[in-house]
Amino acid sequence: MFRAFGRWVKALGYLITGQMDAARRTLDSNPHVMGAKYDDIIKDKTDQIHQYKQAVASLIAQQESKVQKVKDLTEEVSKLERLKAGALAKAKKTLDTLKSQGMSTADIQESEDYKICQNAFQDFSTTLGEKQVRIEELEKDLEEYGKRITDHKVQLTSLLRDIEDIRVEKSDAVADVITATQEKDIADTLAGIAKDGTAEELQRMRQLRQELKAEAKISQELAGTDTKAQEAEFMEYARQDQSAGEFEALLGLAESTDAGGAQPETDAGESSLPE
Secondary structure, three states: HHHHHHHHHHHHHHHHHHHHHHHHHHHHHOOOHHHHHHHHHHHHHHHHHHHHHHHHHHHHHHHHHHHHHHHHHHHHHHHHHHHHHHHHHHHHHHHHHHHHHHOHHHHHHHHHHHHHHHHHHHHHHHHHHHHHHHHHHHHHHHHHHHHHHHHHHHHHHHHHHHHHHHHHHHHHHHHHHHHHHHHHHHHHHOOOOOOOHHHHHHHHHHHHHHHHHHHHHHHHHOHHHHHHHHHHHHHHOOOOOOOOHHHHHHOOOOHHHOOOOOOOOOOOOOOOOOO
């Protein structure tokens, strides 16, 4: 029982689904509905492209930010190179000065001025190395960013081209539906299976006319009016024939006709006069 009920529910679902699919197909076949659906598709794709553009724009902004960092770091590296060279130049000058004062190499290396120049030179060198490494990392990132942005731009161009193609397809699809519908209506009309209101109304009028004629005929037969009509027709013919005979008699045509006819035979010995 439960299985039968389940099959019944499933069959009912199939029926409803089929009716919905048929109704949807009929609705989708309407040119206005089809055009509106294409507009929705175009809008959705346009929104997606807009979001895509925003993502690519964010990527470009990050690229520009990294480019600016590379510029800033390059300026800092250039400055550090100069500072490093300055520290080295000052160290040489300090070395020459202290040597002229008769200080030994060990004493010079322990002197405060020499250590200041040495520490500065080392700091500048260390910082310079770090910034150069950072510049190399940023340059690699920029190279990768450039490739990704180029790919995204190509993809965006393709998507924009797809939207233009869909717009053209929309016009073609709506035109095809209208043309196909008109051609189907014409073909159905020629085949005698037209569904337009004019053809159906004409067919109904023809059918009604035939039915009314048949009803009138049946009514005449049941009421006997057809017999009376025949009798009236016969009486009219009799009247016309009698009138014609009377007319001929007045003109003497009836006598001429009688005179020209055969005479009755009499006996040779009898007189024609009455006794």
